[in-house]
Amino acid sequence: MSSSRAEALFAPLERLLEGASHPLEVRESGRVSYVGNGIVRVEGLPRVASEELVQLSGDSLGLAFTLEESETCLVLLDDAASIVTGTPAMRTGRVLDVPVGHALLGRVVDAVGRPLDGGRSLEALGRRPVEGPAPPIISRAPVTVPLHTGVKAVDALVPIGRGQRELLLGDRSTGKTALALSTILNQAHSGVVCVYCAVGQRDSAVAGVIEELRATGALAYTVVVVARSEDPAGCQFVAPYAATSIGEFFMREGRDVLVVYDDLTCHARAYRELCLLLRRPPGRDAFPGDIFYIHSRLLERATHLSREEGGGSLSALPIVVTEAEDITAYLPTNLISITDGQIVLSSTLFQRGLLPAVDVTRSVSRVGGDAQLPAYRAVTGDLRLVYAQYQELEAFSRFDTRLSPQTRKALEHGRRVREVLRQDDRELLDVSSQIAVLLAATTGLFDELPLERVADGERRIRAVLRARCEKLCHRIEAGAPLDDVMRADLLASARAALGEQDVS
Numbered sequence: 001m002s003s004s005r006a007e008a009l010f011a012p013l014e015r016l017l018e019g020a021s022h023p024l025e026v027r028e029s030g031r032v033s034y035v036g037n038g039i040v041r042v043e044g045l046p047r048v049a050s051e052e053l054v055q056l057s058g059d060s061l062g063l064a065f066t067l068e069e070s071e072t073c074l075v076l077l078d079d080a081a082s083i084v085t086g087t088p089a090m091r092t093g094r095v096l097d098v099p100v101g102h103a104l105l106g107r108v109v110d111a112v113g114r115p116l117d118g119g120r121s122l123e124a125l126g127r128r129p130v131e132g133p134a135p136p137i138i139s140r141a142p143v144t145v146p147l148h149t150g151v152k153a154v155d156a157l158v159p160i161g162r163g164q165r166e167l168l169l170g171d172r173s174t175g176k177t178a179l180a181l182s183t184i185l186n187q188a189h190s191g192v193v194c195v196y197c198a199v200g201q202r203d204s205a206v207a208g209v210i211e212e213l214r215a216t217g218a219l220a221y222t223v224v225v226v227a228r229s230e231d232p233a234g235c236q237f238v239a240p241y242a243a244t245s246i247g248e249f250f251m252r253e254g255r256d257v258l259v260v261y262d263d264l265t266c267h268a269r270a271y272r273e274l275c276l277l278l279r280r281p282p283g284r285d286a287f288p289g290d291i292f293y294i295h296s297r298l299l300e301r302a303t304h305l306s307r308e309e310g311g312g313s314l315s316a317l318p319i320v321v322t323e324a325e326d327i328t329a330y331l332p333t334n335l336i337s338i339t340d341g342q343i344v345l346s347s348t349l350f351q352r353g354l355l356p357a358v359d360v361t362r363s364v365s366r367v368g369g370d371a372q373l374p375a376y377r378a379v380t381g382d383l384r385l386v387y388a389q390y391q392e393l394e395a396f397s398r399f400d401t402r403l404s405p406q407t408r409k410a411l412e413h414g415r416r417v418r419e420v421l422r423q424d425d426r427e428l429l430d431v432s433s434q435i436a437v438l439l440a441a442t443t444g445l446f447d448e449l450p451l452e453r454v455a456d457g458e459r460r461i462r463a464v465l466r467a468r469c470e471k472l473c474h475r476i477e478a479g480a481p482l483d484d485v486m487r488a489d490l491l492a493s494a495r496a497a498l499g500e501q502d503v504s
């Protein structure tokens with residue numbers, strides 16, 4: 001055909017296409033060749049990218065996980081009921097993202113950001129990819145501001161800073177969720193935005209947490225991300241990354257954010273399930289070889305940003321379940337090495353009613369000490385030592401009933417310090433109350449009281465402090481160091497409260 005004839009033929013067609021209201025779009029599509037439990041294999045998507053979203057029948061979405069020469073393995077993010085062999089699969093050219101924004105506060109959403117609370121649609125919000133790079137070293141700043149949990153044992157002995165990653169580990173039912181929830185509830189006046197991410201938890205436990213957040217008003221500054229245990233393993237796998245992206249939005253605005261991952265054991269199991277279904281080679285405990293990487297790439301996103309980057313922070317409280325208090329199992333050791341410290345909850349202490357069951361000897365905070373308020377640091381300096389010595393003495397005293405008066409005195413002192421560290425999970429304390437009570441305990445003001453009256457004495461100290469030392473409390477909270485005058489003031493009010501001496 002001569003070129004002039006071809007032109008005459010194509011020119012009207014080209015004009016037609018230029019004028020079309022919907023520009024034409026080329027889409028790659030394939031077909032499902034195998035449907036498994038939470039995964040599908042698709043043939044005919046030669047140019048699909050890793051982690052790209054693929055649309056299956058209707059609104060069902062799959063995530064490209066393993067790319068092979070002739071097949072692509074997708075992880076399903078929806079129920080697979082309508083997917084059969086031969087179902088068309090279409091590339092979307094997008095990666096998985098979630099809605100982010102202020103409108104999410106107070107909402108309960110699933111792993112891909114769909115509302116679960118029957119509230120308004122979140123379609124209109126901006127979106128952020130679920131996976132994102134961790135901030136580079138140059139954008140990070142040291143952790144300097146404390147994140148108070150309101151729990152004496154933690155704030156005093158394993159203090160957490162904003163931007164820190166602190167692992168919470170313990171056997172089943174040792175108060176892990178309760179401690180994380182207390183930390184969220186204690187942020188009511190701190191301006192910290194919270195994200196609670198439940199992965200593979202019992203529905204009743206998650207409903208309990210949401211109810212508690214709602215009843216206390218904490219839901220107003222919290223976003224809840226839920227991947228239930230009966231959701232596809234893919235949803236459970238992406239939920240923590242989605243929760244982090246939601247938190248990162250607030251961090252990038254210069255806010256302080258706390259993300260609780262409850263729990264990463266279920267997350268790792270969901271990933272193991274997917275990898276075994278995808279026939280990836282299993283390693284230790286049948287976990288895939290990159291299990292360390294999936295958790296480090298999640299937790300490395302927690303940081304304190306430098307002033308040039310807005311100064312926001314994202315603190316992470318991942319929870320992991322241990323068996324028979326073994327913190328040297330595969331997942332716990334991985335996570336201990338990724339995080340900046342760990343709070344170990346002991347089932348032995350829990351059974352003895354010593355709540356919160358924080359095992360002080362095995363818990364550590366590697367960066368939080370620098371962020372602790374100066375007044376607090378002055379009080380807790382000896383506390384850890386006194387407590388560790390007491391634990392040793394207590395074990396030793398079981399064998400020998402003839403104790404020297406000094407040992408007996410040290411034991412009684414230690415017993416009272418431990419009694420003071422006991423706390424109900426809904427009784428959260430501000431920093432100055434904690435300092436006053438711990439100062440009284442380490443100075444030995446409780447030593448003359450019978451053990452069962454220590455809790456009452458502690459309450460009286462707090463009441464007197466509120467009534468008489470408002471200015472002092474403000475100074476402590478503003479970061480003033482504890483000088484001799486302040487120390488004497490605090491002790492005088494404590495003595496007055498315990499009825500030893502009238503300071504009127």
Ligand SMILES: Nc1ncnc2c1ncn2[C@@H]1O[C@H](COP(=O)(O)OP(=O)(O)OP(=O)(O)O)[C@@H](O)[C@H]1O
Nearest residue numbers: 171172173174175176177178179355356423424425
């Ligand atoms: N400091 C505390 N004071 C009183 N009760 C507490 C305290 N800490 C935890 N509990 C109670 O202990 C029980 C178990 O706590 P929780 O559900 O937080 O444990 P868990 O470790 O998260 O359990 P699971 O492993 O099943 O998730 C709850 O009934 C909770 O109210």
Ligand SMILES: [Mg+2]
Nearest residue numbers: 176177178262
């Ligand atoms: Mg729990």
